[in-house]
Amino acid sequence: MAEQGDAGSLCPMVETTGVCQILYTLYKHGEMLTSKLQRKLPISPETFYKARNILEEHGLIEVVPTASGKIKPYRLTEKGRKIAEQIQFLSTLTRKTD
Known part of the structure; x- marks a missing residue:
């Protein structure tokens, strides 16, 4: 079970636009060049780089x-x-309750 400190640091990160999209895209497609990854996402370059840097700083991508x-x-x-697996799992739960 995650410690409360872990959850506390994860929540603000996940709220940042682009973070979940980058995680899920890399989970689905595997290793990708920055340019290809950015083209797959409907976010601005500034938002993309901010989210990518957050993911790198937290050790979620490399x-x-x-x-x-x-x-x-x-x-x-x-x-x-x-974390990407958990995002996918939560996504399936929300689809089942709609």
Whole structure:
């Protein structure tokens, strides 16, 4: 069970526009370049980068090392995958009650 401090830090992060969308998109599609990920989401570039930075700071996504080091694909960390699974689960619950 998560400690109260964990839940307290998670709630404001999830309220940030784009955070859940990025998590779910990476969960559904796997590793993606920043440009491709951004194109898949209906949010402004500013909102995208803010949400991406929050996810990185909380250890939910990470840059995938590449040989060139120039392109930066992102992927979920194990922690990010677990949260994305919970988002998907909550989404199914809300659809069942509509």
